Amino acid sequence: MKEVIYLDHAATSWPKPPAVGEAMLHALDVAGANPGRGSHRMAVQASRVLFDTRKVLSSLFGISNANDIALGSNTTEALNLAIQGHLREGDHVIATMAEHNSVRRPLEYMRRIRNVEVDYVPVNAAGDIDLVQLERLFRPNTRLVVCTHSSNLLGSILPIGEISLISRKYGATFLVDAAQSAGIMPVDVQQLGIDMLAFPGHKGLLGPQGTGGLYIAPELDLEPLLHGGTGSQSEAIEQPLVRPDRYEAGTPNTVGMAGLAAGVKHVMELTPEAIYKHEWELTQHMMQGLSSVAGIRMLGPELGQPRTGLVSFTVEGYDSAQLAFQLDRRYGIAVRSGFHCTPLAHESAGTTLSGAVRASVGYSTTSQEIDALIHAVNELTMPR
Numbered sequence: 001m002k003e004v005i006y007l008d009h010a011a012t013s014w015p016k017p018p019a020v021g022e023a024m025l026h027a028l029d030v031a032g033a034n035p036g037r038g039s040h041r042m043a044v045q046a047s048r049v050l051f052d053t054r055k056v057l058s059s060l061f062g063i064s065n066a067n068d069i070a071l072g073s074n075t076t077e078a079l080n081l082a083i084q085g086h087l088r089e090g091d092h093v094i095a096t097m098a099e100h101n102s103v104r105r106p107l108e109y110m111r112r113i114r115n116v117e118v119d120y121v122p123v124n125a126a127g128d129i130d131l132v133q134l135e136r137l138f139r140p141n142t143r144l145v146v147c148t149h150s151s152n153l154l155g156s157i158l159p160i161g162e163i164s165l166i167s168r169k170y171g172a173t174f175l176v177d178a179a180q181s182a183g184i185m186p187v188d189v190q191q192l193g194i195d196m197l198a199f200p201g202h203k204g205l206l207g208p209q210g211t212g213g214l215y216i217a218p219e220l221d222l223e224p225l226l227h228g229g230t231g232s233q234s235e236a237i238e239q240p241l242v243r244p245d246r247y248e249a250g251t252p253n254t255v256g257m258a259g260l261a262a263g264v265k266h267v268m269e270l271t272p273e274a275i276y277k278h279e280w281e282l283t284q285h286m287m288q289g290l291s292s293v294a295g296i297r298m299l300g301p302e303l304g305q306p307r308t309g310l311v312s313f314t315v316e317g318y319d320s321a322q323l324a325f326q327l328d329r330r331y332g333i334a335v336r337s338g339f340h341c342t343p344l345a346h347e348s349a350g351t352t353l354s355g356a357v358r359a360s361v362g363y364s365t366t367s368q369e370i371d372a373l374i375h376a377v378n379e380l381t382m383p384r
């Protein structure tokens with residue numbers, strides 16, 4: 001029995017499949033040495049853990065060479081490596097108003113220190129963009145297009161296949177933020193023409209916190225974010241060119257990666273297609289149930305339209321942080337409230353002042369848990 005009704009999967013998935021914790025304990029016991037820094041058996045065992053994680057991730061994302069994945073701590077680190085590592089003085093970037101601060105802040109930092117120019121394509125109330133508007137923004141110096149696969153506030157799914165084709169036409173590199181889609185819907189870098197894919201380990205891939213990664217197409221050479229020990233080419237004063245060492249300085253989170261591999265295996269058994277269907281059905285159930293709440297406004301795609309497993313809403317006359325607090329304290333329901341690290345998406349949705357409550361589901365969420373949320377929101381907003 002779960003003690004809480006956990007509807008905050010868009011932040012971090014919970015609970016994890018039991019195999020995740022088991023794999024972590026096992027790695028700690030039998031592969032607890034430093035990978036790539038020795039030739040004794042336990043060091044080799046630790047290297048194998050990382051290799052295995054890269055392998056399962058490659059197979060999930062359609063990546064042909066597992067060494068094109070740089071393992072790291074989270075999506076934010078991956079996005080920083082992609083953005084800071086790729087952009088040069090005077091480049092132009094196109095992003096969208098659906099971006100998370102983990103894209104926007106590095107871009108604005110690049111604007112400040114490297115004179116990079118940035119345009120954000122507007123997002124409509126459904127969380128979608130106009131591709132004609134996007135195409136009009138290309139300039140001769142457009143070097144990067146960044147797009148979130150799915151908005152963490154609106155749940156909308158952006159047309160990354162089409163954006164990839166347009167980016168290719170203008171010779172720009174295409175970076176996708178898969179924080180809200182990895183493991184939750186099919187993502188194949190070859191089919192979708194993605195040059196760089198930033199993903200978290202701790203959300204839809206069901207791994208522990210402190211894990212994530214970046215796929216980097218073989219033809220790209222990013223400037224590393226970190227310089228330091230790799231266990232390889234120790235005599236060289238520069239960071240090695242060989243992947244993945246080039247992008248993985250310092251001792252990695254081997255135990256976390258063992259958990260991530262187990263999480264990804266679980267996702268592959270269930271299949272991202274089935275997970276998407278399960279989560280979509282739950283969001284439809286949630287939207288139908290919440291529609292009877294007086295003064296409610298649900299953000300993002302209409303009922304019946306594609307969306308990832310989250311529904312954000314406001315209720316007129318109620319503070320979203322207060323509502324979330326009451327849901328937790330009185331009903332044991334964990335949701336996220338306030339502002340969701342995406343100010344431009346709040347601007348598009350008209351929730352810059354109010355913030356929003358976000359309920360997000362996962363592979364293990366049940367329809368009964370959604371019923372409990374609907375009941376609680378109805379009760380909390382009942383006229384007294």
Ligand SMILES: Cc1ncc(COP(=O)(O)O)c(C=O)c1O
Nearest residue numbers: 074075076100102148152179200
């Ligand atoms: C769309 C999006 N991008 C980036 C991030 C940052 O992810 P992480 O916490 O793994 O760094 C999040 C986190 O919620 C997100 O939703």
